Amino acid sequence: MSPRTIAAAQIALLVAVLGVGVALALRVNGYYVFVLANVALLALVGMGMNVLIGLTGQISFGHVGFYALGAYTVAVLGKMGVSFWISWPLGAVIATLFGGVLALPALRVKGPYLAMVTIAFGFIIEHGIVEARGLTGGQNGIMGIASPALGSIRGERAVAIIALISAGVACIGYMLIARGTWGAALRAVRGSEIAAESIGLNPLVIKTAAFAISAFTAGAAGGLFAPLSGFVTPNTFGFSQSILFVLVVMIGGAGSAAGPLVGAVIVGLLPELLSSLEDFRLLFFGGLLLLVLWVAPGGLVGLWQAAIDRLRAILITAKPPATLAAPDIIEPLQQRARAGLSVDGLSIRFGGVHAVSDLSFEAAPGQVTSLIGPNGAGKTTALNMLSGFYRPSSGGFTLGDLHLGGAPAMRVARSGLARTYQTSQLFGELSVIDNVALALSRGKLGTLFGRARINAKPVRMRAAALLAFSVYRGDPLARAEDLPHVDRRFVEIARALALDPDALLLDEPAAGLSSEDKQQLGRLLRKIADAGIAIVVVEHDMALVMGVSDKIVVLDQGRRLAVGTPTEIQANASVRQAYLGDGSATPSVAARKPTEGAPEMLGVNALVVGYGAEPILHEVDIQVRRGEVVALLGANGAGKSTLMRTLCGLHRPVTSGGVTLDGQDVTSMGAEKMVALGMAVSPEGRQVFPELSVLDNIRLGAFLHPEGREARVEDMLTRFPRLRERLHQRAGLLSGGEQQMLAVARALMSRPRILLLDEPSLGLAPKVVADLFAALDKLREEDMTVLVVDQMAALALSLADRAYVLERGRIIASGDALSIGRDPALTQAYLGA
Amino acid sequence: MLLVSALISGIGLGSMYGLMALGFYVTYAVSSTVNFAQGSSMMLGAVLTFALTRNLGLPMPLAILIALALCALYGLVVEFIAVRPFANRGSDSWLMATVALGIVLDNAVMFTFGKEPRNLSSPLAQSSLEIGGVSLGVYPLQVLIPVIGVALAAGLFYLSRRTRWGTAMLAIAQNRSAARLMGIPITKAVAFAYALSTLFAGIAGVLIAPLFNVHSEMGTLFGLKAFAVAILGGITSAWGVMIAGFIFGIAEALVTSTLGSGYTQIITFALVILALAWRPNGLFGRAEVKKV
Amino acid sequence: MPKAFPSFTRRAMLAGASALAITFSAGAVSAAEPIKIGLVTALSGQSALAGEALSRGMTIAIDEINAKGGLLGGRMIELVRRDDEGNPAKGVTAARELIFREKVAVLFGGLDTPVSMAMVPLVNSEKVPFMGPWAAGTGITKNDGNPNFAFRVSAVDEIVDIGMLDYAQKTFKSAKPGMILVNNAWGESNEMGLKAALDAKGLKAVGVEKFEANDVDLTPQLTRLRAAGADSLFMVGNVGPSAQVVKSMDRMGWKVPIVSHWGPAGGRFTELAGPNGKDVHFVQTYSFFGKLSPVGERVVAALKAKYPSIKGLDDITPAVGVANAYDGMHLAALAIAAAGSTDGDAVRQGFYKIGKYDGLIKTYDKPFSPKVHDALQASDYVWAQFIDNRIVPVTN
Structure with missing residues (x-):
């Protein structure tokens, strides 16, 4: 099945589920309608939370705040006589704006710190509502909120139908985002924020968007909750509700479209099924929750997926990987005039240590310049300064006429200075070709639901051509994290080349490669240089360095020890000593003991x-x-x-x-x-x-x-x-x-x-x-x-x-x-x- | 007068928050996980002490010792069933699992201990301290609590530097793989950290019980505020979380006594957000080095 | 197709089979079919004890009715309880479940006013009589439902508040009262009621302070009230937080009279609040202490027999919950009997037909009419204080 037919089948299934839901909403009694609507609302919130948790890997325990904002907007405006059809979207928009604002402090922090910022937000909203008595009715809340009508359908049935449709729309929206350019970018940021910056993505904007999207669906769901229940009170929007929202995603399975649906059904229905346990309900709820988490730590959808995969592995023998459509038509790297990299007096101190001091060299377009030296010489530190991750203490560098010393990584990348990493930092959740296609966008992601920037035919063709150029021969649709080490190296180079850079920085590209692969790498570097790109490579493999370099810069203890052609460097006595040591300062080799027979x-x-x-x-x-x-x-x-x-x-x-x-x-x-x-x-x-x-x-x-x-x-x-x-x-x-x-x-x-x-x-x-x-x-x-x-x-x-x-x-x-x-x-x- | 009384009550509360936050600190340092339902552990300390003295008639010191030992044991249970299975698989679900276990404990206590709030009386919380016949408006216990809080923090500090296991825990926090090369068993150390963490919460529970009511939900909000304190202080610094406890407690009392209690949580939690926006690793936490 | 949804959920869920069995065991209506009475209240969390008291009061009444052969020609009464966790959203869901699935004849509410308030529009639109044995929010019975299905056997905040002010003025000559109120809907409702009562007398509170149900130290709030010159306090809060108020005042060495809503009666107030707890005067609808009526003797005996944990009168806490629920249940049964069926509207009118009923709290005589949905009036309230563990009516 092609991805397109799978997607069509998924949407058809979703519509069928929705249809059944709507039919039920019209027929069953008021209690089931209510439960059904609540499940739909949980799913609606869950879809947005899934963008946040599933795609970006952030967590929030404060989304009840957005839910409350949506609910109170509808309730307050409803009392003023404003139509639900105006107040509902308005509530969602207000929640979205709050989401964007909260993202500013929230995204500066990580892990437990982020959890705390969101918890605090939830509390502030809850207590803010209490204190804003004039508007919100304080602790007693607002009662008697009218529900919208769908033709002759009124009351909770109408809300249930709207909720179901909204959840369905959110689900499709999630799928579109997840499969589109933004989804790729969100996952890229999750996989490696650093690498995302170095292909020109702005992690801050991308994560803020995820926060705002999740706030939007939470606000929209809250706006439906108000007319569904007919009232709002502050203690309906307590901390435990936020935990339930997270639970919807975690129990269902983060990062899959079906996850929040499954999670919403469980989180919504389990308490109802247990309701006749009266006072024992929470005890059992807690216990069952533990059980589900044990059985499926990656969520139930994840468990299902793993079972299917195992079954498939047993039933279906491996098929040959898909090959790429003839990419020869496309020139992977345009021939154009490119700027060289000029490094001038670059220095950085960490504490009192001079990691790099006064480093200057030129990397001319079309040439391979190698940066070598013993471990700890400061090579990677220099590279980190050149790619904008470290701010030099003094000195700087230019790309052509462009001064980039001290510029942030994202700007350095967008200006045409690409890089790879010592341990390759591919976006593990993305396919190989998406890794490259995303970089082709150079940080311009297009519309939220769009996928043209990474999926349009010319983009795919160009990405495929770049992969072929970078001697990647594997399946372009394979997940990057499943790739063998050697392929990662080459895909990472292809991704860097997708920026169409003037200069390319490579950090130990040969590490872990076999000798054949190293030869291939050498040829590739030459090809890239021949396209006019200035290459700066940090490498330990001397055979490769000596074979491919036009110029070698030797670093020792942060300083430039020597510069010259490979032959000059090999003949340089101080380089020899820096590498091999001279043994003069050590005791003479003497008094060896015979250890032949020792155990x-x-x-x-x-x-x-x-x-x-x-x-x-x-x-x-x-x-x-x-x-x-x-x-x-x-x-x-x-x-x-x-x-x-x-x-x-x-x-x-x-x-x-x-x-x-x-x-x-x-x-x-x-x-x-x-x-x-x-x-x-x-x-x-x-x-x-x-x-x-x-x-x-x-x-x-x-x-x-x-x-x-x-x-x-x-x-x-x-x-x-x-x-x-x-x-x-x-x-x-x-x-x-x-x-x-x-x-x-x-x-x-x-x-x-x-x-x-x-x-x-x-x-x-x-x-x-x-x-x-x-x-x-x-x-x-x-x-x-x-x-x-x-x-x-x-x-x-x-x-x-x-x-x-x-x-x-x-x-x-x-x-x-x-x-x-x-x-x-x-x-x-x-x-x- | 308003300020003085706010300061006294803030310091008393703050040291409780700090004590529980120390519990977050010890587990986070060695395992990067915490018991999200730490408030339940605190409740356990108070409830067990009450049950042992009132229902079994044990003398208070003995009851406290047994209760604290059981708390530590509960910490091992938390680690074993709600943290280890998930941390081993690299899953974040320990977060939810500890919450779930907290729900189970709260309700189990509700059925065994009872639904009624009870009072654990203490001779240290009967009459207010006086100087020359003038009431200071505080029980002796309220003065004792910060003293014990700081003493425990100091004790933790001292033990972690003076004992074999203490330095081993610090070593794990600083360099996990080097700690393994010293032969330090990480799994045991994490379990131990959980026991210690729950013990701290239990001590907080025992200390606060005479000033408060003993019931199954007494710890919920406390646990959450203690988490805020741990984060505010920077969860990687023992003294940081203790000091943050005082800051948070005093801020709460000051806001309540100047603006009125309706604004307490709004303002204190807003301060937490602002503090973290200003220092993303907490007030006293160390920034992680950006690795490329 | 009322069966469609249950079977769908049955397939979808992995939850306990026993829970399912209980939940979906609905059969056809027959003569022997029990009459279900619903109770939605907090059964877990901070207010669990109140839920327990309501359950006990209702259970004793139900046992009495069933022992006499039930209602409507031999149909037994069955109590169906649901936990609302003090959360209106959960309460309304539970109310819907009881109305639509369990088909309860009368729905009892719980402790929290917002939960009951949220349930009122539902019972009015679904025409199921609602009995409030606890929540005192004025709007519960004075709602805009027409017809109105909400009845109550409990105190009413706005009447209590007037009573609290009268009592404070009369007993303590208070001129500059302050308020210390729990920061929830109950506290807010009384804040409005007390302000209205003060306004009516041209008075003003010197300060209004709030506390959270989990606050440990209330000295900051109380210090503000003392600084404002309060000569007496109106207190609204459950037993735990009320005790915190008293303890904090004790610590501060501040002694002013406290006139309280009935919160302190919800538990072992003197144990929690210490010796000064006895100085709090609070309103009650009923006290088991003192000379008991025959009904009182009977109920106490039944409670002791049914619940082994009840050994003495001080174990019947909160007494008002037990008493209100007991009388409320009997009144509801009389209404059903008067209606001759469990039809909602018939039962509602049945309430109006109740004549004389010799209850626990008092002897009711035509307690309900289309204008009056509250069975208890200001004259039924008693003022009480704790002497040791006993709630004793104040004598002065």
Whole structure:
């Protein structure tokens, strides 16, 4: 079935349900009419709430306020003799305006803060009504509200029919929004507000619209409630009613058109079915609610959908993905004159730290400029400034003649500077092609119910052409969050290109790609550059960088270390040192112990690990024997971090293969358990507890072994005298080197049988590194079993008995430390030369 | 005089709000979830104390201890049946589930305890404090409540820094995965936080019962205001929520005594909205770093 | 097709089967078919106790009637209760259910005036007699229905308010009264009534203060009243909040006479309010203390037999709820008997035909007429105060 026939079938079903409802409203007795109308009103509110909760992921516990505004507008004006047909829409409009106004403070806040703002709003309206006695009748409310007539049908029957039709219209409206450009934009903002900004969407406007829409339906429903019940009083509009509104969406299932309908039926009928329980009604209501939430945490429609999907998976074998209609007709990227990016003195400080200082370079149109440097050099920070997410402390940048330094992300994007992200930030709920088509709109979304901006034929064709250009070969209608890692990378590039940018910023596009994919990526970058776009790429894969770049800018500790062509950079001595270290500051390689016969402490057997479909580690085998120091070397992006996270139990589950710790299988064990078995970790980036004192950090290391703790603390302070001076300071205030010592000390406190050191030298000054490694060398002398990962190969090797070299998720070399140090494979892995 | 009495009653109420808000703080810090029906936990503390003293005839201190222990136990129940099943699945439905559990508890108490409001008398709430024969217009308990409130906040502060489990909880709040690498069992810690949170609410209930009436719905509005206080203070700061409690309580009393009670909730809740518009992470909360 | 909807919901719902069975077990009308009497009141939440008192009063009356062979030639009376949670919207839904599905002959309302007010247009248009055993809002019986189906055996706010002022002037010589009222419809209705009563005497309240039902500390409000120079207070609120007023005054060391609506009678006021609770004088329609009439003896005995939790007279709380509901039920039964059928309009006229009825509160003699829908009048109110746990009529 095509989407169009499915939509037609859904609407037909809806009309049929409505028809039955209206027929019932005309025939059954006054009680059922009333219940039916109440269900319809709940559905009406639910449809709007679904835009808010289901599409944008915001929550509100104050929508009863809008409901009350609609109801009181109809009641007050009705008493003045104004026709329902005027006061009803007016009430909805007033509610909408309030919704827009409330959105201003509400959308500055998130999560529980948002919940509170909306709760407060509900209370203010409720009590405001009480105090506005002259208008609202205060606590006694307004009685005797006349109901509208539909021809000869009067009273609650007329209101019920209007309510049913309104709920139906709202349902269709929801479907139109959900399937249209605005729906895509709302879901995009939910998926990634950051990425939404970087394709030129304005999250504030979009979320405000969602708030206003939900306020509109709540106001409209309230306007029907008044004539339905014939009265309004403030305590009809209490906090618990707001909770029921949220419940309608959550029980039904957020984000589906049928969800609020199902939810309204349950929330509306359940209390009625339980009414004969008299005083036990609420008890049972609460209990049944818990039960429904347990059974269907994603809502009943979600449960149904999951069942259908499972059935379908059993009955229908996978069909080949749809392919795109010949996109060759369309030129995906227009040939036009484009502006270059010029960066001048860009600097930013975080606290006292100069993350980037005085960075200047030119990225010419049609050229690939690479930004490289060791981890922590400030590359991504620079990119974040260039894309408008960070405000530079000084300096700026221009795109052609346009000064963009300090401009917000949305404006930077609309001005023609597109970007991708280190961890790709696709809009997960949208299809692949919608991701691209939405970006083509450049933030201009068109009418609320329209879908032309993402669904018109030329738009689809162009999006398809961009996907094809960006070597995406999969199903364009697949949900982005279901894509394998490699496809996400390419789709994200296609989405960035959809802005038709002058310059494109790419943050580690090759991370996690296979070598074939990397080659394809290299070719793609060239093609994009050939269209005249200036490319700035942050990348660790040196083979790719050296192969594709016209110019390389090397960053080290926030400063520009070198700039030049790939050949110049490879020959640059200071670059070599920044990457590999020189080993001169460390103890000489000496006094290796024979550990041949020692029993295995840590074993890794044919380990395969991946986040999506594409594995990051391919059949990795590693062995660490008792009393041995083993180094794991490899460039950034080789898979070292993933391997370490897997070894310490933070990444689970593994795809295949196994890990053993002292002979015990720990493949499916979590970190807490592995620590109990004698493993200790000094994680990448230190990860000290910043608000705790140095002493508390050290003590926490002994969490599982508190006996004799203080003696060991003393031992650590002897080992790292610098920590003694800082003992009562907050760990967050320590320098990088001190934090690293702290992380090691903390790890040692658990009396480990094996210590995992993840990038201990990262971002540290050479002198500090020397001190640190002297301390680590002492550990080696004490026969501690250590697995150390470090980018600074020379440093790690100076410490190690043996070493493994990891490249692109595979072990490409292993052996004793001295021979690995001389192995050309090592330099190849690091500098691609 | 108007101001003085407003200040005294505001501080007393404010410390109650702050105490319950501390309960929101401890669970939010380690799990990013809260018991939305915290008012029911407060009611439980008061109702159990009443039942144990009046129906079983236990001496007050013993009754309070048992009641608080049962409150903590109820916290474990909340976590186990209304939070964990949803948090584990990444669902936000814990919000609704805690509300549902609160409804169940309120009604279960109504049927067992009775529908009648009762009074838990306390020797500390019999006659007003006097200085030189002049009544100060406050019961000793009202002076005690802020003292206990601040003492508990200080105790929480002290324990969290001086005990193994305390620092472990702080560690979880600051860096979850690093805490796991220390061998800290997160699941247990979250359950413990819920027990502690409910315990705080229970203490608030026991303290306020003699000034108030004991019945199944006594906590509803209280819980909501305490949530407002937790948010106002910035739910990530223990001292912040305590101070926000005082601010909220004093604001309530001041508005009531100057403008009249009809405007109390309108103005206090409007202040909450304005405060959050001004500082989106609460008055004392730390802004989350924008990660790209 | 009255059956269509139930079967539809039956399919649609996953709720308890037992609930369904009870809900939809409607059969054909026969001679043995019971006469259903509806009661819509708060059965949960803050006012649950009031709902319980109404249920008890009605149940005792129904038991008596059924023991005598029921009505209309042997038809038993059956009480059908619904919880309105104090919310008018829920109350009206429940009233509709009782009228349309349970086909109740007479509908009893509950404690909250707004709920009853919201139900009045419905009973008038559906022609089902309504009996108010509690809510005192004036407009409930004085509505614009023609004919008017709303009757009441309870106090009426505007009459109570006049009585409160008279009593305060006479007993306490009050000249500068202040008002402390619960912030709900009941409080607001009395605010209007008291103001009207004061206006009629050329007086003015020195201050009007409101409190929420859940307020803990009322000193800010009371301090304002004291500063305004109030020499006596009119208090309107349920037992819990009323106790908070007394406790807060006690704390402030402020002693002025309090003349109250009947809120304090709704529970263990002296336990809640402390020793000063006895200084509150409040209006009652009935008190079980003092010398009881034979009817009173009978009702107390029946209550003790039926409800084991009632051990003494002070367990019959709120007494007015029990008494009003008991008399209201008997009067409704007399109306049905006079009508000779359960037809709504016939029962309405049946109320007018009631002659003499020896009730709990008093002996009613032609209590209702097309002009008078309130069975109790100002002369039936008694002023009372708490002595220990007993509500004792004030003697002066």
